[in-house]
Amino acid sequence: MTRPTAIVIGSGIGGIACAIRLQSLGFDTRIVEQLDDVGGRAYVRRAEGFTFDMGPTVLTVPHFIEELFSLERDVAMLTAPDFPADVFADGQRIRSGISGGFNTSRYLDIVPILPFYRIYFDDSTFFDYDADPVNVRAQIARLAPEDLDGYDRFHEAARAIFQRGFLELGYTYFGSLGSMLAVVPDLLKLGAVRPLFSLISKYFKNDKMRQVFSFEPLLIGGNPLKVPAIYAMIHFVEKTWGVHYAMGGTGALVKALVAKFEELGGTVQLNAEVARIDVEKRGRQRVATGVSLASGETLAADLIVSNADYATTYLRLIDKAHRRINRDAVVKFRKQSMSLMVIYFGYEKRDGDPDVRHHNIILGPRYEELLTDIFERKVLAEDFSQYLHIPTLTDPSLAPPGHHAAYTLIPVPNTLGDIDWDAVGEGFADKVLNFLDDRGYIPGLRERLVYRSFVTPDYFAQTLGAYAGNGFGVEPRLTQTAFFRPHNRSEDLTNLYLVGQGTQPGGGTPSVMMSAKMTAREIARDYAVDPRIVAGMGYLSPMDFERQAHVA
Incomplete structure (x- = not known):
């Protein structure tokens, strides 16, 4: 019996997760990716011996990852409990050094990070944020006993x-x-x-x-x-x-998920930019039938899932004649998230370096006013806040011996603002790195810096194809939440589905994995997939995975 076919546009984490689920549902699935490697926003930059995750670095809810690595061909696990009680019961969480389950550990190591974040204030005081209620109360008592x-x-x-x-x-x-x-x-x-x-x-x-x-x-x-x-x-x-880290970086998680997908029989096609989603009129229906690549190649499929940016999917890939609901005005009316400037840098280690952590939030002198500048006024302020990520404190393999690999991420307005990043990018990057040096977060950084590069909102717009250079898709606000957020099943085209941060439930690594399961469930319902395949095997809790690991 011929298996139905599916094409997933884009190899972000949501796209790969959905492709794994479709392959396990019984579809022959192909991922088409416009870049030269997988990952989408989780692409990896390698330079001069350094490895930099270019996008997400915070992993939570590791049993979402475990479920993906537990899937088998024709075993979809879509009706098992999403949140079985023993996964989040206080006495049964995995508290050892391994925060991945039995099947995850076959592909990569995931370790917990403590504290989750060190949050620095502009007066140089800080708050170590974690799950320990005693520690949290002690931090509050030290800074704000009231x-x-x-x-x-x-x-x-x-x-x-x-x-x-x-x-x-x-x-x-x-x-x-x-x-x-x-x-x-x-x-x-x-x-x-x-x-x-x-x-x-x-x-x-x-x-x-x-x-x-x-x-x-x-x-x-x-x-x-x-x-x-x-x-x-x-x-x-x-x-x-908890908050977790994949050894080797988030890119190692992406590679492991792709390996799982290919083991299930799926295929990945790189350097395959989609120019158009092909559509046929069938009576009153408009049906997605495949994709046409920029190279001229056409690929037919029974269904299409777009992990591309929501606005880009509708505005660039589907002719407006086929869009009765997601018309240009509707798509452009939705608020887009802010964008980002991300500076990737490598520097020499030095004895006596300050005790910064794996994840650091460095807040500027303003909070509410700065947020308004970024999201509403869309101006580049003189001050800034940043997220400083130094993964080599946990994983030295990402840098040459004696060095750290780091990135610092600064929320900035998306490209709907009037900022010429070609003109201001270099100077802004210098300003941020000088701040880390002068304020003592990484003293002497200017002298020991051995590598530096950065991306601006133009990278998100031009390389990743994100509408308005958004960093996280459609902005999560009340009027763009739940039903009011773009839907995972297209209202315009039969056989077209969406997945990822622009759709329900929203952005963030756990949410895009949830989005993949939501989309796969809708596809299973629409295609009347055999209930025995949909049910799959029973959901194993983390404790079950630990017991299996001990037996093995």
Whole structure:
């Protein structure tokens, strides 16, 4: 019997995860990637002996990764529990040095990172952010003792939002307005639709604590002043499952997922830029039938999944004559996330270096006003905040002996602002690196710098094909959440689906893996896949994986 065929446009983590699921569902699946290597935003830059993850570096919810590595051909595991109780029960989490499960560990090593982040304030004080309630309370007592009671109340509010918003609704696909309206009363009761910063300010009086407990949406492209308070669940997601690192970098995770996909029989075609999604009219329906590449090659398939940017998918790849819902005006009306400047640099180690950590959040002198400059005014401010990532503190293999590989990421306006990055990029990069040197985060950096490069919003727009140079797809705000976020099943074309950060549920590595499962479920439903294949094998908890590992 001939297996149906699928094409996935783009090899970001969401695209690869969806391709693995489709292959296990019984589709012969091909990934087409425009770049010369896999990863999309998780592309890897190698230069002068250094290895740099160009995109995501924070891994959470490792059992999402474990589930992908547990899939088999014609065993899709789509109806198993998404969040079985023993995965998040306090007494049964994996707390050893290995944070990957049994099947993950066959492909790569994933290790926990502590603290999750060191958060530096402009006065050089800092907060070590982790899951230990004793440590968190001690940090608050040191910096803002007046907020200890507020933290306890916030903790309970975040727990309730996490329970309803993530554990119960995390995998809900809001394909209809009715599905959204059904959960609104619960979200209103929890206060989950008010702006996150407003919720945080209800519990914390101190500006530093307000920043500590609201910054995380920036890691998925959200403005803490605008995202709905349901994103308080990020605090509990990290608290429940920790923050992790793939040895070899996120690029090693991408390569391992591709290896899994190819073991299942899938294929990857690099240097394969899609110029057009091919469409046929069949009565009243418009049906996606394949893709045409920029090279002139055409590839037919029974279904198409786009892991490309949502706006780019509709504006560039589908003729407007075939778009009745996602018309130009609708697509362009959606708010895009901010963009990024990312500076990749290698430097010599030195005895007595300050005790910076793997993940460092360095906040500038302004918070709310800077967010408004970035997201609303779209101007490049004189001050900035940054995320400094030094993975060689955990994994020395990413740099030559005696050196560190690092990157620092600065949120900046997307290209809908009026900034000439060709003119200001070099000077801005110098300013940021000089700041790290002068303020003592990496003293003497200018003298021991041996490699430097950077990307600006132009890279996101031109190389990655992100509309308006967005860093994280459609901005997560209330009017672009759940049903109001782009849908994983196209309303315009039969046989076209979307996956990744621009679709439901949103941005971030765990969310794009959730998006892949949502999209695969919709495809399984639409194609009436054999229920025995969809059910697959039973879900194994992390404790089951540990027991298997000990037996092995």
